[in-house]
Amino acid sequence: MQQQKNKIANDLGIYGKVPPNARELEAAILGAVMLERDAFNVASDVLKAECFYIDANQRVFKAMQVLNNRNVPIDLMTVVEQLIKHGELDLVGGPHYVTKLTNSVTSSANIEDHCKIVLEKFIQRELIRISSQTISAAYEDTTDAFELLESTQQLFSGVDNHMNFGEMTGIDTVIVEAIQQIEEWRKNDSYVTGIPCGIEKIDNATRGWQSTDFIILAARPSVGKTAFGLKIVEAAAEYFSARKKGETVAVWSLEMKPVMMVIRMMAARSEIMLQKLLTGKLEEYEMKQLYNKGVQALSKLNIKFDDNSGLTIAKLKSKARQMKRKNNLGLIVIDYLQLMDGEGKKNGTRENDVSAISRALKQLNLELGVPIIALSQLSRDIEKRPSGIPQLSDLRESGAIEQDAETVIMLYAPTEGQIMDNADLAKTLYAKVAKQRNGALLTADLSFDRSIQKFTDVVELTNKFQVPGGSWRPVSSEESKEKEMDF
Secondary structure: OHHHHHHHHHHHOOOOOOOOOOHHHHHHHHHHHHHOOOHHHHHHHHOOHHHOOOHHHHHHHHHHHHHHHOOOOOOHHHHHHHHHHOOOHHHHOHHHHHHHHHOOOOOOOOHHHHHHHHHHHHHHHHHHHHHHHHHHHHOOOOOOHHHHHHHHHHHHHHHHHHOOOOOOOOHHHHHHHHHHHHHHHHOOOOOOOOEOOOOHHHHHHHOOEOOOOEEEEEEOOOOOHHHHHHHHHHHHHHHHHHHOOOEEEEEEEOOOOHHHHHHHHHHHHHOOOHHHHHHOOOOHHHHHHHHHHHHHHHOOOOEEEEOOOOOEHHHHHHHHHHHHHHOEEEEEEEEOHHHOEOOOOOOOOHHHHHHHHHHHHHHHHHHHOOOEEEEEEEOHHHHHOOOOOOOHHHEOOOOHHHHHOOEEEEEEOOOHHHHHHOHHHHHEEEEEEEEEOOOOOEEEEEEEEOOOOEEEEOOOOOOOOOOOOOOOOOOOOOHHHOOOEOO
């Protein structure tokens, strides 16, 4: 093992090289802090203790942090006293070393520039450390390449956290950004400001899928969530095609092969019975209809499928980042969340696993700036209710899903009793927007022709700019059970 590490070091040519550092500037920064009252605020905005290369300098800076937190003035005497309290004065080289720091500088005029150089050297060291660890782990036969890639990406992303210098943003600046965003939205010819889902009632309630949205589409098995998910995929791809910016809709299918998903899309588009497509019992005119209305339209859409049955969150994140770099990724759809594997930890419960996946998807959504729609299963508790209406607590295996998502939409069908009383409800499904951070709560009536897997609005809206009512504030589980509106 050691021979292998030595070989890696020789290959990299790192033996005999001193890691990047700026010793003199570190001393100048610490000296300036002890000489001038406001210098510490400048330094602490840019640097953390671990950014210093010299161990003694790290200890001195930590002592300064303690003094600042206690509102004690930072000078030569107080720093020495603090180091004595923690038994670290001898470790840094005694009073002589601390005194020498103040002799290395006359003012704090250039302290911010000095801090940025020290930070740059620290980042260089971190990049070397992470790269070396990655190379060493990659040589191991027992290493999971996808998990290594994910952990390495996280480590590299973590380096950014040290680049935290900069001032807080004033409200006047934020107001300008807000007005610019509102002016941009005003240019739209509809109420929808994001990616449409193809169902007008839901689009008007959600304003379309926004770049910061993590959306959950949940239902019991065989209700129609995959068909609805494909409706969303198709509507987004058509929207991107019309914009002519080349955005890709990426679909991860863990339950169904891509060919079966596309056959369903062709059935809905061509309005030919799914059963006929699955058996091949089509007349010649139906084949022409399939090509003219289904194949030709769908083949122009930029949709990519991945049916990796052993998909882990690490693999998905890696692939999504790769697509974001290579393509103009516009939307991610996952069918479905509970079939995804976690990070390979064997100790936790499945609920903890799903919670971790949910949080990771939300983090990926914010990182990439791309909406993520994850299909999810609901628990059997719905079937115990006479009304059959789902609640947020029915989200299967994890309460974290409800917490992480901006929007939760639940599909459910009328009960058998309701259909017996009104046969027209046989083709009705309800889409309940049970949670929305920035929109209305409502239940939309949808028409679902199961034979061709096609969703449509029950009633078309006459007012394209109709603003739905409902709750326009962040909601909790209890609040989501309150007011709902049909419109």
